[in-house]
Amino acid sequence: xxxxxxFLGLLPALILLCGIAAAEEGSALLPPIPPPxxxxxxxxxxxxxxxxxxxxxxxxxxxxVHGGIRGAKHSLVGCxxxxxxxxxxxxxxxxxxxxxxxxxxxxxxGVRMDCFGCHTAVPAPDQAGMTLLEWTTSPVLAVTKPASPxxx
Amino acid sequence: MADGSNxxxxxxxxxxxxxxxxxxxxxxxxxxxxxDFPSARAESGPVSSSQxxxxxxxxxxxxxxxxxCVQACSDEHGISGHGRPQTDAQWIRKVTLRDKxxxxxxxxxxxxxxxxxxxxxDVCPTGASFRRADGVVLVDKHICxxxxxxxxxxxxxxxxxxxxxxxxxxxxxxxxxxxVESCTLCVHRIDEGKGRIPACAEACExxxxxxxxxxxxxxxxxxxxxxxxxxxxxxxxADLRLNTGVRYQNL
Numbered sequence: 001x002x003x004x005x006x007f008l009g010l011l012p013a014l015i016l017l018c019g020i021a022a023a024e025e026g027s028a029l030l031p032p033i034p035p036p037x038x039x040x041x042x043x044x045x046x047x048x049x050x051x052x053x054x055x056x057x058x059x060x061x062x063x064x065v066h067g068g069i070r071g072a073k074h075s076l077v078g079c080x081x082x083x084x085x086x087x088x089x090x091x092x093x094x095x096x097x098x099x100x101x102x103x104x105x106x107x108x109x110g111v112r113m114d115c116f117g118c119h120t121a122v123p124a125p126d127q128a129g130m131t132l133l134e135w136t137t138s139p140v141l142a143v144t145k146p147a148s149p150x151x152x
Numbered sequence: 153m154a155d156g157s158n159x160x161x162x163x164x165x166x167x168x169x170x171x172x173x174x175x176x177x178x179x180x181x182x183x184x185x186x187x188d189f190p191s192a193r194a195e196s197g198p199v200s201s202s203q204x205x206x207x208x209x210x211x212x213x214x215x216x217x218x219x220x221c222v223q224a225c226s227d228e229h230g231i232s233g234h235g236r237p238q239t240d241a242q243w244i245r246k247v248t249l250r251d252k253x254x255x256x257x258x259x260x261x262x263x264x265x266x267x268x269x270x271x272x273x274d275v276c277p278t279g280a281s282f283r284r285a286d287g288v289v290l291v292d293k294h295i296c297x298x299x300x301x302x303x304x305x306x307x308x309x310x311x312x313x314x315x316x317x318x319x320x321x322x323x324x325x326x327x328x329x330x331x332v333e334s335c336t337l338c339v340h341r342i343d344e345g346k347g348r349i350p351a352c353a354e355a356c357e358x359x360x361x362x363x364x365x366x367x368x369x370x371x372x373x374x375x376x377x378x379x380x381x382x383x384x385x386x387x388x389x390a391d392l393r394l395n396t397g398v399r400y401q402n403l
Binding site: 006021063065066067070117119120123124 | 198284286290320321322323324331342
C-alpha cells in the first residue's frame, strides 16, 4: 500500500519534469510572446484582453452591424491597426500570418479564428500612411492570404 | 335648447379647425418645418427610424453606354469576378428595358431596393437578413448560414452568394465565402455622418449624369424628398407593395 502511494505522489512531479524538458527542447509548451504593438497601452488591461477579447468583439460587432455604431473602442479594425507589424520595406504583415500577433497565440491555444475569412488582416490604408490608391496597388495585398488554408 | 347649444359648439369647433388648418397651411407654404429632422446622426448613437435612407434614380439621365456606378461599387467594396457571370457577386447592375411596341429603350441601374417590407427578411431562417431602423436592408454575415433562401425571395435578383475563398477585402466592407451579400447603400459612409453619398451616386455625379440622387426620404428638406414631391416616381414591381427605398423616374 505505502509504496504505491509514494509512487502516485511522485507522478505530478515526474510529469512536470518531463514538461520542462520538452519546453527546453523548443516544443510549444509555453505561450508565445507576441510582437510588440503600437502605442502605450491596450483598450483594456492585458489580462482582461487575454480572457475576454472575443466577448468584446462579439458585443461590439452587433452594435455596429445592427445599430450602425462606429468608432467604439472594442473594434477589430482597432486591434489590427495597433497589432499589425510591418516588414523591412514598411509593408504591413497580416495579423493572422505565421508568428504574428493573432496567429501565434491562437495556434498555441489550438483555437481557430473565424474573423479573417471575411475581415482583412492588415490595417486600413490611412493607418499604414498610404493613400487609397497607393494601398490598392501596394504589395500589402500579397500578404493578406491566411497562414494555412482551411480544411473544414 | 339642447340642439341650439350643440349647433353653437359645432360652429365654434369648425371655426377652430378652419383657423388651425389655415395656420398649418401657411406654415407649410412658408417652408416652416414643425419637426426638425436631423440631417446627420451623431457617430456614437444607434440608428433610428427618424431617418430613412433612399435613392431616386432618373433613368432619363442614365446613359446606356455608361457603367461608372457598377465600377465604383466594385472598387469601393473590393468585388471582383472569376469570369463566371452566373455566380459572380454583383451588387449593382445596368438593366435595359425595351418597350415591345415602340422599341424605346430605357437604361437604369438596379440594386437592392431597400424595401420597407423586405421578402428577404421574411424568409431568413436565422435573422441574418435584417432591416436597420434607418431603412437599410443588410445581411449580418456573422449569422448568415448561406442557405440562399433570401436570394430566391428577392424579386429584384439583388443578392449574391460568395462561392470562393476571398482575400484582400476592404477594411470597411468585410466579405467572405459561404455568405450572401448585396448593396449596403454604402452604410460605412452613411455611418460616418459626414454627408458622404454612396459610391455609385458619387460616380454618376462625377461622370456628369447625376442620375442617382441619395438622401433621407424622411427629411422634407432633402433633395430626394423634394424631387419626389415635385415629380411622379415609380417603384419597381409596385404591385408587390414592398415600399422600396429606391425609386425611379422616367421609366
